[in-house]
Amino acid sequence: MLTFAVRRLLLLIPILLGLSILVFLFVRALPGGPETALLGERSTPERIAQVRAAYGLDRPVHEQYLSYMGKVVKLDFGTSIQTQRPVSEEIARRFKATLELTGAAILFAVLVGIPLGFVAGRRPQSWIDNLSTVGSLLGIAIPVFVLGYLLKYVFAIKLGWFETTGRQNVAISTEHPTGFFVLDGIITGDLPAAWDAFKHLVLPAIALGTIPLAIITRITRAAVQEVSNEDFVRTAEAKGMTKSVVTRRHILRNAMLPVVTIIGLQTGLLLSGAILTETVFAFGGLGSFMASSVFTRDFPVIQGGILFIAVVFVLVNLLVDISYGLFDPRVRNA
Amino acid sequence: MTRVQEQVDAIPGRGQGAAPLLEVRDLRVTFKSRGRRPVKAVDGVSLDVAPGATVGIVGESGSGKSVTSLAALGLLGKRGVEISGSVKFDGDDLLNMPEDELRAVRGKEIAMVFQDPMSSLNPVLTIGRQITEILERHRGLKGQDARDQAAELLLSVGIGDAVRRLKSFPHQLSGGMRQRVMIAMALACQPRLLIADEPTTALDVTISAQILELLRSLVVDSQTALVLITHDLGVVAGLCDQVHVMYSGRIVESAPRRALFANPQHPYTTGLLASVPRLDQPRGVPLLPIPGSPSDTLPWVDGCAFAPRCTRRVPESVGCPPALLPLEGSEPSHLVRCVNPVPEDHT
Numbered sequence: 001m002l003t004f005a006v007r008r009l010l011l012l013i014p015i016l017l018g019l020s021i022l023v024f025l026f027v028r029a030l031p032g033g034p035e036t037a038l039l040g041e042r043s044t045p046e047r048i049a050q051v052r053a054a055y056g057l058d059r060p061v062h063e064q065y066l067s068y069m070g071k072v073v074k075l076d077f078g079t080s081i082q083t084q085r086p087v088s089e090e091i092a093r094r095f096k097a098t099l100e101l102t103g104a105a106i107l108f109a110v111l112v113g114i115p116l117g118f119v120a121g122r123r124p125q126s127w128i129d130n131l132s133t134v135g136s137l138l139g140i141a142i143p144v145f146v147l148g149y150l151l152k153y154v155f156a157i158k159l160g161w162f163e164t165t166g167r168q169n170v171a172i173s174t175e176h177p178t179g180f181f182v183l184d185g186i187i188t189g190d191l192p193a194a195w196d197a198f199k200h201l202v203l204p205a206i207a208l209g210t211i212p213l214a215i216i217t218r219i220t221r222a223a224v225q226e227v228s229n230e231d232f233v234r235t236a237e238a239k240g241m242t243k244s245v246v247t248r249r250h251i252l253r254n255a256m257l258p259v260v261t262i263i264g265l266q267t268g269l270l271l272s273g274a275i276l277t278e279t280v281f282a283f284g285g286l287g288s289f290m291a292s293s294v295f296t297r298d299f300p301v302i303q304g305g306i307l308f309i310a311v312v313f314v315l316v317n318l319l320v321d322i323s324y325g326l327f328d329p330r331v332r333n334a
Numbered sequence: 335m336t337r338v339q340e341q342v343d344a345i346p347g348r349g350q351g352a353a354p355l356l357e358v359r360d361l362r363v364t365f366k367s368r369g370r371r372p373v374k375a376v377d378g379v380s381l382d383v384a385p386g387a388t389v390g391i392v393g394e395s396g397s398g399k400s401v402t403s404l405a406a407l408g409l410l411g412k413r414g415v416e417i418s419g420s421v422k423f424d425g426d427d428l429l430n431m432p433e434d435e436l437r438a439v440r441g442k443e444i445a446m447v448f449q450d451p452m453s454s455l456n457p458v459l460t461i462g463r464q465i466t467e468i469l470e471r472h473r474g475l476k477g478q479d480a481r482d483q484a485a486e487l488l489l490s491v492g493i494g495d496a497v498r499r500l501k502s503f504p505h506q507l508s509g510g511m512r513q514r515v516m517i518a519m520a521l522a523c524q525p526r527l528l529i530a531d532e533p534t535t536a537l538d539v540t541i542s543a544q545i546l547e548l549l550r551s552l553v554v555d556s557q558t559a560l561v562l563i564t565h566d567l568g569v570v571a572g573l574c575d576q577v578h579v580m581y582s583g584r585i586v587e588s589a590p591r592r593a594l595f596a597n598p599q600h601p602y603t604t605g606l607l608a609s610v611p612r613l614d615q616p617r618g619v620p621l622l623p624i625p626g627s628p629s630d631t632l633p634w635v636d637g638c639a640f641a642p643r644c645t646r647r648v649p650e651s652v653g654c655p656p657a658l659l660p661l662e663g664s665e666p667s668h669l670v671r672c673v674n675p676v677p678e679d680h681t
């Protein structure tokens with residue numbers, strides 16, 4: 001298991017090398033550069049040259065790359081051109097927002113999807129099964145930003161139950177020891193702040209969690225149906241185990257194997273792909289930050305952000321594979 | 335032939351001792367699924383199993399052996415299955431028993447061992463857990479007590495190093511070991527009846543002999559009643575006092591072991607006997623398979639279902655299905671469902 005993890009992590013090196021070269025070339029192939037965003041379209045050639053020199057953009061590309069990578073190995077990703085603060089700091093802060101949002105979305109998807117998929121799988125063709133099938137298809141088909149605006153319109157604007165944008169009411173000033181706002185409120189004992197953060201979190205989490213919810217429901221349903229027909233379930237029945245033991249210990253535990261994998265993969269996807277949701281709800285996460293960095297040609301942020309997301313993706317996948325071993329003894333001793 | 339039609343089947347296995355432990359009457363199982371023709375898997379099976387008796391049910395694949403036992407224990411589910419008749423265990427009707435009560439009988443009073451020990455064990459639970467859970471359920475043993483008892487059970491089925499083995503997962507054991515674990519689980523609560531459904535089919539010959547020996551020493555010798563389901567008459571020969579031969583959902587012959595082997599009366603039984611490999615047979619003599627397959631048989635309503643494959647077919651075979659009755663002059667415990675039975679000195 002350890003050698004497996006180490007081998008996976010070593011694989012990160014070629015991935016990051018290749019990716020860094022690609023990103024480096026890609027951002028420089030974009031029309032315009034940070035100077036356009038900073039100075040506007042009409043600026044003097046002298047000013048432009050000045051700015052480009054300040055960011056080292058006047059040097060040959062391979063020189064730029066080598067000096068960049070020289071700093072990256074020391075975990076120095078440079079300074080954001082937009083905000084003039086260290087890229088690592090900017091990414092860390094916004095990644096916490098993304099992590100909070102993804103965590104809430106996956107929690108929502110798991111808490112609703114697994115029970116729903118389970119009931120549907122145990123009673124195929126029942127009304128609840130049919131409902132979950134239609135719901136899942138809808139959930140996958142509806143574009144995230146449409147769903148986001150819809151939720152916002154109904155539950156925030158019309159009904160006023162939840163908040164429309166941001167992570168917390170600006171009037172609330174509270175400490176952020178972890179950077180996860182709901183948690184921060186609870187830790188510091190500022191429950192109104194936690195409640196406010198929660199009201200900001202609910203709608204984007206639902207919007208973001210809908211596709212994982214649909215997928216988790218479908219996978220759970222299929223797995224439960226398949227496992228229910230396995231011989232060992234019949235054995236458990238023949239042993240006279242109670243219905244709840246047969247269900248939990250024998251059916252669910254085996255049916256969870258594929259579900260765990262899908263939860264992990266979906267988490268990885270959400271961490272890097274919450275751009276639309278974050279934008280609709282102005283949630284201030286990494287995805288929307290990266291998107292705006294592309295518009296402002298904030299090269300250091302784009303480069304650092306993509307390398308960071310790649311690392312996260314590989315780590316999440318590694319965790320998925322390791323957790324599979326925890327759940328399935330056949331994988332563990334293989 | 336009208337007389338045969340009017341006659342009612344005699345009850346196989348009846349009349350050994352006082353009250354039977356298991357009493358199956360006219361059990362019928364039909365599978366119905368949307369868009370397909372209903373499948374009659376069991377078509378009026380009756381039989382008695384006396385306390386401590388050892389009974390074999392023999393027949394080709396698809397003859398309804400497994401479905402009979404699963405239906406009796408309520409293990410077929412409810413969707414798309416129609417079950418009629420009655421199954422009484424110690425006087426209690428299993429088919430109409432409330433679910434909770436039936437679950438309390440299963441595993442405690444009646445245990446089962448299945449064919450494929452790999453797929454019949456839960457792959458993500460240790461075998462220790464799979465044994466202790468039944469001890470917890472029916473004997474109220476918990477924690478270390480349950481584990482000690484489980485280790486003892488493993489030892490009793492011939493698995494050494496039991497304490498360590500409890501922590502193994504099914505995939506870490508050999509096929510024979512897994513079947514021993516299944517038997518340990520089945521015997522955990524000292525049931526009064528054990529149903530073993532092809533317990534050795536998935537195992538190779540030497541291992542299969544060991545498992546049968548284990549069944550003999552733990553079940554037969556301890557007065558636990560045994561219903562052994564198999565398609566191998568050789569297996570039955572070693573273990574069972576009473577044998578029922580099934581064909582196409584019905585019992586076609588039923589007799590004490592000795593009588594069945596010495597004097598098989600149904601042409602299907604003689605066919606089965608002829609296809610059993612025997613050690614005393616000269617090499618190179620091909621085994622005699624029964625020609626045809628059960629799938630192209632007639633349903634019993636049109637006469638004998640075996641008739642299309644039968645070498646002793648007579649015009650009377652087609653028309654009305656024969657009843658299961660003793661032949662004139664033969665023992666009353668030897669029943670056969672045939673209009674043209676095999677004469678005594680045939681084999």
Ligand SMILES: Nc1ncnc2c1ncn2[C@@H]1O[C@H](COP(=O)(O)OP(=O)(O)OP(=O)(O)O)[C@@H](O)[C@H]1O
Pocket residue numbers: 365373374375393394395396397398399400401402565
């Ligand atoms: N769930 C089911 N749905 C539909 N048909 C079924 C089902 N289970 C069994 N059958 C049918 O019932 C018949 C009897 O099956 P059964 O499993 O009892 O045979 P068997 O005598 O145990 O054979 P084998 O030696 O293969 O185990 C077969 O024709 C089978 O196709």
Ligand SMILES: [Mg+2]
Pocket residue numbers: 399400401531532
């Ligand atoms: Mg079978």
